[in-house]
Amino acid sequence: MKPIRDVGIIGYGAYVPRYRLPASEIVRVWKGGDGDTPITEKAVPGPDEDAATIAIEAARNALSRAGIPPARIGAVWVGSESHPYAVKPTSTIVAEAIGATPETQAGDWEFACKAGTEAMQAAFGFVASGMAAYALIVGADTAQGRPGDELEYTASAGGAAYIIGLADESLARLEGSYSYVTDTPDFFRRPGQEYPTHGSRFTGDPAYFRHVLAAARGLMEQLGTKPSDYRMAVFHQPNVKFPERAAKTLGFTDEQIRTGLLADVIGNTYAGSSLLGLTAMLDVAQPGDRLLLVSFGSGAGSDAMSFVVTDKIAERRDRAPFTQDYIRRRKVIDYGLYVRYRGKLKMH
Amino acid sequence: MAIPQNWRLQNQRYRLTGEVCNTCGAKLFPPRDVCPECAKPAYEPFQFAGKGEVYSFTVLSEALAGYEAYEPYPVALVKLQEGPLVTAQLTDVDPQDVHIGMPVEMVTRKLTEEGEDGLIVYGYKFRPVLKPAVNG
Structure with a gap:
């Protein structure tokens, strides 16, 4: 599939939370300390983070790189399987926080792990058709795995945002x-x-x-x-x-x-x-x-x-932190703190 | 806090939007419509850059109701680049690493949740500067 007009990415931004849970901690708690792990460690959101806050920071980084006024963004689409509300869009929170409201389209997307790329494809079509000058798409999650399940080793948090525009302004076509x-x-x-x-x-x-x-x-x-x-x-x-x-x-x-x-x-x-x-x-x-x-x-x-x-x-990538800047910023936590941060303790 | 009260504060909370005095040019945060410097009207919105440094701070080990999830947490007076002092929670930092003069930047985070079926309240916090931007 290719749109009739050429389009591309004019700005991009990453976000990864600060905390890391080593897979060895899950092995220690659930497997008696002995077992193979699918990864070394995973990113864990802090207690004040969710898919909306992750999306906001990634979106701000994308805006810095794009160098456009947020009011010119004609669509804010956030893909996630961990939207903070069951009913109430994440996208309106993001749009408000970056200053894209009120003259914009907004919506939340879902398709498990490809909710973000699905929004990206639609944004290419939306911009190419002339419905919007620019569109912002985000893929962001704070994924949860059942304690002790194999999914718990990997289910993590992070996100990325892209501003889509016409090809002649793009850093990637x-x-x-x-x-x-x-x-x-x-x-x-x-x-x-x-x-x-x-x-x-x-x-x-x-x-x-x-x-x-x-x-x-x-x-x-x-x-x-x-x-x-x-x-x-x-x-x-x-x-x-x-x-x-x-x-x-x-x-x-x-x-x-x-x-x-x-x-x-x-x-x-x-x-x-x-x-x-x-x-x-x-x-x-x-x-x-x-x-x-x-x-x-x-x-x-x-x-x-x-x-x-x-x-x-070349001129745009230094306008915001690199993906590796976020990955290098890491504080290792143990399983106990992970359980607290992820709200897995029943308090009432 | 009721839903309309939270909603009215959204712009200042989500993105640190204040005001600028049309008469003397002072930057105001929070917005208050009257300039504290010259007592003239100040209605013009002003977007703060969100950069500043820790002017003073304390660590709360007995949290206010609704903030128990973050205990213990640092609260700072942040001196914004544009002038105003803002009181805010610091995040993504261990309390023992906070110091006066520490460069910080604004992030939008969850402030509190009004119960399991209530509003999630988002707003500004500050964290140690991740990386100075090269080209602004």
Whole structure:
């Protein structure tokens, strides 16, 4: 899919909370101290953080890089599976906080871990059609895993924001996008339930790999590109093993996915995951570099997008903190403090 | 606090919007419509940059009702770059690391929740400067 008018990313911003829970803490508490872990540590939101506050900081960073007045943003779309309210948009809180209100469209998006890329695709169409000069999209989550469940090792917090505009203002131009979606119940959460249910091994081949591989192949076939045409690539990262295997199966090298592969040190930031991989790649990309992003959302589907970085990257990337600045800012907490911060203690 | 009262304070709380005096140019926070410097009307909105330094601080170990989740937490008088002193909670910092003169920046965070079925109140807090921006 490619819009009739050329569009792209004019600003981007990352956010990762300060706290880290080492996977060894979960092993200590739940496995007697002995066991393999899918990642080294994950980012944990502080007690005053949620998907809205994460989205606000990422959005402010994106605005700083874009250098546009917030009042010109014609859509504020926030993708998350941990919206702070069941009814009341996160997007209006973000829009108000950055000064985009009141003359703007706003809405919340949901599709498990690909809620953000889904909003991004729609924003490309919205801007290309002339419905808005600029659109802001965010993927942000404070994901929860049931205590002791394998999901608890990786379910983390973070987010990324992008301001979409026309190609001539872009620091990365969209070449095309491709989506692959089926009804696959690999992971879900029913209304009122605190924690999600997942299909364990079923989350692999029929879910993650089927959709990620098909979307990546579909996009490259449509564009006539091949893995070696890309300087860097990011695949949704629920852990380290899945994106590594997906990359290898498609013919990407470890070098190509290294920059965007953050799960080992921040966990799975859900709607933020592939979008944070892209901010990390943009932080170091050079004009002319081609970048691939492939998201995955349970339920299930993948969005694949191809970008070419422009010479505008150099003047804009220093206007806000880098993804690695947030990753380096870390305070390790133990399982007890994690339980307190995540509100897992029943106080009343 | 009732829903309308929280809602009225949104602009100053979410993004540190104050006022500037049309007569003497003083920057006001919180907005109060009358300049404390020259007593003339001051209605013009002014967007503060959110940068400043810790002027003084204390650490609360007996939190106010609704703030127990953050206990113990530092509260500071922050001297904004543009002049005003603002009282605010500090976040993303350990109380023992706070010091007078520490450069801080504004972030929008959860202030409190009005019960499990009530409003989530967001507003400004300050944290140690993450990284000085190079090109503003």
